[in-house]
Amino acid sequence: MITVHHLDNSRSQRILWLLEELKLPYDIQFYKRDPKTMMAPKSLRAIHPLSKAPIITDTDGNVTLAESGAIIEYLINKYGNGRLAPARETPEYIRFLYWLHYAEGSAMPPLLLKLIFGMLPKQAPLPIRPFAFLIAKGVQSKLINPQLKLHMDYWEHSLSENEWFAGNDFTAANIQMSFPLEAAAAARAGAIKNRPHVAAFLHRIHNRSAYQRALHRGGAYAYANEGSKAAP
Ligand SMILES: N[C@@H](CCC(=O)N[C@@H](CS)C(=O)NCC(=O)O)C(=O)O
Known part of the structure; x- marks a missing residue:
């Protein structure tokens, strides 16, 4: 039996969604974030x-x-029977591998930096808080926001060429990519504004029945509506 150790409002939602897409039986062990930290x-x-x-x-x-x-590679290799991944030795498989690894390796770091620098002023001791605010603002506008824009434009361009990341078929790479796109929409990083293909991607994934079933089993997930409202 597969057990997912699931933290609220987290990346583990993707694994519940994958298991629902694969229609595999699984248990969930629930963990709650510390409300302060x-x-x-x-x-x-x-x-x-x-x-x-x-x-x-x-x-x-x-x-x-x-x-x-x-986890995604393990589950689809062991239990997928060819589902949710392109056939090996095809160009689509190479692109699938790319997006599967790009999501955490390249897309998430600038989003994490945005989160950390956004929190920085509040963490600084009161007397230096104005300086901390100015430093955080400078780093965000000079370094982090331009990097994020680069990534978000790249998503928009990729999704304008194909319906899904890595081709016209829905694969697990799209499940892995969902979190950076949802997080960018939630971070008010402007992911959706003037990016109709990113908005449409979020709308499409949020309407999948397996995504909805995963929400039902996993409990509240703050990112579930991010972007959907703006989409067609
Ligand atoms: N690259 C890892 C990141 C794992 C990660 O940072 N998970 C977050 C949830 S989204 C977490 O557990 N945060 C709570 C903590 O760090 O204590 C992955 O994709 O699994």
């Missing part, structure tokens, strides 16, 4: 030393695995 509870450390979600355990093979991309 937003960090995962200590109990997740008992499953994996980094205590980051998602983590899965699979009793078939006694597997414990973290990292969304690795």
Whole structure:
């Protein structure tokens, strides 16, 4: 049996969605973020030393695995029977691999930096808070926002060429890409404004029945409506 160690409002939502797309049976172990720090509870450390979600355990093979991309590859290789991935030895497969790894390797770092620099002034001691604010604002406008724009324009261009990332068929690479797009929409980084293909992508994924079933099982997920309202 597969168990998803699921943290609220987190990347583990993608794994629930993948399992619903594959129509596999699974259990969920729920974990709640600390409301002040937003960090995962200590109990997740008992499953994996980094205590980051998602983590899965699979009793078939006694597997414990973290990292969304690795989990997705593991699940589709072991249980997919060719579903949600292009055939190997095809150009689509290479593009599929690219987006699967790009999501966490390249798209998420500037989003994380935006989040951290957005929080920085509030974390600084009161007397230096105005300076912290100016520094954070400068780093965001000179370094982070231009990088984010580069990525968001790249998503828009890619989705204008094909219906999905990595081709015209829906693959697990799109499940992996959902989080950066949802997070960019939530960060008010302007992901949707003037990017109709990004908005339409969010609208399409949020309307998939497997996505809805994953929401039903996983509980509240703050990103579920991000972007959808603006889409056609
Ligand atoms: N690259 C990792 C990132 C894992 C990660 O940072 N997960 C976040 C949830 S979105 C987390 O567990 N945060 C809580 C914490 O750091 O304590 C993956 O894709 O699995």
